[in-house]
Amino acid sequence: MQGKVDVAVMIGSGVPANLRSMGRKVCWVVLLNGERRGTAFSSRDEAEECRAAWLAQLNAERPDSLH
Template identity: 75%
Template structure:
């Protein structure tokens, strides 16, 4: 089974209240097969780091199934 991991931008009222209270008008979320995973990130770099961690974890799981 192949999983897709993406980063999506969230804007306006869809930004969580805590981030909006700090002045954030945009945030980023990690999507696994189109479903949000984890918290919203204040920067795209943070979201990309999380995406990389998801990919590493998924790849490690795949390698475990191949051996």
Template identity: 75%
Template sequence: MQSKVDVAVMIGSGVPLSLRVVGKRVCWVLLVNGERRGTAFASRDEALECRAAWLAHLNGTQPEQVSRQAV
């Protein structure tokens, strides 16, 4: 079975309190097969790096190879 790895955006009250107290009103989360994995990210770039690492792990490749192909 092929796993699906996505980055989703959360806004407003969906943003964790730890990010809201520092003024963030938007964050990004990683979804693996529709389920949230890990922490919320303050930037989309951080979430995309995590996505590349997940894809590499699932495919048995290095993250650098995946990030260029999948983003």
């Protein structure tokens, strides 16, 4: 499976209610081929870690990758 993995920022009303209730006005999400995957993160670093995990998984699934 090939895919494009991105980190996107959500601001204001796009931030999930549980984060807004903690005073967060911004969050980050991981997108796989433009679709949100997983939870919203309160820091970009957390989202980047998740992105790296997605990329590692996708690379491991590629038939031409070395194991």
